[in-house]
Amino acid sequence: MMMCRDIAESASDYLEHKLPFRRRVSVRLHLLMCKHCRTFVEQLKVSIDSLHSLDTNEPEPISEDTRERLLALFRDHRDDLETP
């Protein structure tokens, strides 16, 4: 019998479909009946999805200085790149 503490521990694996079939069914059943755990799992999912959007929403632009420096690096090493 899965208790809330177990559900909370398994939540990441559950969200990623990493649980073995029977476990997954147990978790699902518990979630159907337990509002608290449902809330927890939803909140975990929102947290994960927000982490996903962190850099996509505000990707840091490269400064022109940095880009120039890296291109200069590239030019310096262009000879190393030609495969013999």
Place this chain on the structure above:
Amino acid sequence: MNEIKPKHSDDAELVSRLLEGDEDAFSQLVTKYHSSLIRLAMVFVSDRSVAEEVVQDTWLGVLRGLPGFQGRGSLKSWIYRILTNQARRRGTREGRTVNFTSLRPDDDSIEPERFAKNGMWTLPPKAWDVNTPEKLMADRESLGVIEGALKTLPPNQRAVVVMRDVLGTPSAEVCDILEVSEANQRVLLHRGRSRVRRALEKYLEAG
């Protein structure tokens, strides 16, 4: 796995352009990965300027190693590996080592006092008003809360959460690059994510 997956053929094109000395190709590569590399470096080193040095060294390593890149894995994975090695080395020099093999057994994902002996919630989570990623991301403060939570994660949890959730690196690659077992990776990921949830909970309940 020896077969080349379809997406790796994009890599193959980029790599051959790079090897021909195509500057635009390198500019594209930099645009694509530079900020992710900074974020990843920040997992292992103490400050931004050090991270920038590490990333610069990484690009140098990429250019030097490119003729030897055989396309067995993805280009991205290869670059991330170079970065991780550089960043960890630099971090170690600064006295910051990141341990993936022995996990603290007492580091619970959720504070134990939130559950009773029988395993049921004593302090259950309350529903959030801001309950979608869109709503959350629209609020600059919650962005700050998430970034802050990431910064306070133990480095091994931060490494996994950043690589898996922020940078979207598949789990097998993360295990490979960080040299962590799948089992440990999952534990670290869950602990890190739970802490992020907890930080958001604190912020959202404070109203």
